[in-house]
Amino acid sequence: MKNGWEAVIGLEIHAQLSTETKIFCSCATRFGDEPNANTCPVCLGLPGALPVLNRRVVELAARAALALTLQINERSIFARKNYFYPDLPKGYQISQFDRPFSEHGQLDVITAVRDEAGRVREWRPMQVRITRMHVEEDAGKNLHEGLPDTDKYSYVDLNRAGTPLAEIVTEPDFRSSWEAYDYVNHVRQVLRWVGASDADMEKGNLRCEANVSVRKVGDENFGTKVELKNLNSVRFMQRAIEYEIERQIETLEAGGRITQETRLWNEREGKTRVMRSKEEAHDYRYFPEPDLPPLVVSDEFIDGVRREMPELPAARRERFMQAYDLSFNDAAQLTSERELADYYEQAAEAAGNPRAASNWIRSELLRELEATKLNINESPVSAQELGRLIHLIDEEKISGKQGKEVLVEMFATGKGAEEVVRERGLEQVSDAGEIEGLVADVIASNPQQLAQYRAGKETLFGFFVGQVMKRSKGTANPQLVNEVLRKRLDEK
Secondary structure, three states, rough: OOOOOEEEEEEEEEEOOOOEOOOOOOOEOOOOOOOOOOOOOOOOOOOOOOOOOHOOOOHHHHHHHHHHOOEEOOEEEEEEOOOOOOOOOOOEEEEEEEOOOOOEEEEEEEEEEEEOOOOOOEEEEEEEEEEEEEEEEEEEEEEEOOOOOOOOEEEEEEEOOEEEEEEEEEEOEOOHHHHHHHHHHHHHHHHHHHHOOOOOOHHHHHEEEEEEEEOOOOOOOOOOOEEEEEEEOOOHHHHHHHHHHHHHHHHHOOOOOOOOOOEEOOOOOEEEEEEEEEEOOOOOEEEEEEOOOOOOHHHHHHHHHHHHHOOOHHHHHHHHHHHHHHHHHHHHHHHHHHHHHHHHHHHHHHHHHHHHHHHHHHHHHHHHHHHHOOOOHHHHOOOHHHHHHHHHOOOOOOHOOOHHHHHHHHHHOEEEEEEEHHOOOOEEEEHHHHHHHHHHHHHHHHHHHHHHHHOHHHHHHHHHHHHHHHHHOOOOHHHHHHHHHHHHHHHO
């Protein structure tokens, strides 16, 4: 809420389903191929070419719908959405209208309360109503080149035309840009988790649109909405919504009016600009697709998909908190990706110390992965070997400090924990008699420092610890060194 105003925001997410072929033909969906390499008469819209529904699209859409708590309709209808655009060769898009694949979901999302700088202060639950999720084909892509005041050229790449999309539409349940941000991240996580979509915004297989309006606090009527399109990152979306809220409030407070229109976000300028006016709702002249029969989904099919569903991230996060005594933040980070959660559980079991496994993964391992631009599946250190390293530390065969050095070596070479410890001679000395001997030698070699310590200069204790560690080449058990030193130095 700002100056007595509140924002009202609804979101649409277009997620490309992770199929190898397109929704109505056998052309590949590979990203990055030569323009127009993956096309055929169907996705080119040639006369007489007939669409055939890809069964895998239905399976992945069902996974997405169940993960988002949507009700899958037994019968849904494909419809033609008629409009002209150069990257839509048929002159219409095969989508769904009044009979969507799924609808009526209510999603529980954890959202953050942030300060003005965007720092998280606390977490709270939020419920989001999902109106519908339908399936449709994507259009192609227009490419433009040329500078202002020069010849400009436009090209059409139809590789993307016909790739399968799930369009997820919410009710206007968001009241801030950060709520929208957390919701989109939640949906991205869930779609990746169940294998329905890669949800990679950089590759364009997840795109967002936001409908933004403002109204006085307490007013039940909606204000005039503005649609923000082509938001290709979650952070850009948050910034665009924030700017649009401010722009609309300033316009209304100055006595102006909001025009119903579509706007684009310019990240370089940090503002939105008009794309086209939408004073009148566009008439797409929907009608049922005559070349496709109704899509009928049986209870048996849905039950089969449900049986194959993994434990969802929210449930796994709660289980990690209960079973492994992790904090919310730790469990949330470890369940940010399904592969990371799997890695953690394997490492925790191998280590026999779930808390230590959490700490080592979140700090040391993820830092190494980030520095080398690797994901958890590409880690040179397996979950079992990380668990073994933690076990060596718990057994006091090496110190925690040595463990960090060992992990760096393991990461660089792919060697196991015990092999690195053996090769580098790092096994920790925990024999009390050997430690006693080292301490005695150090005290005998430093009579002046001993006298100063016993005269009250207790800061010299660190000096003696350092000397013992130096003599042991860093292999002495630090805790035992401290205990023996304290006893010997305090003797009168």
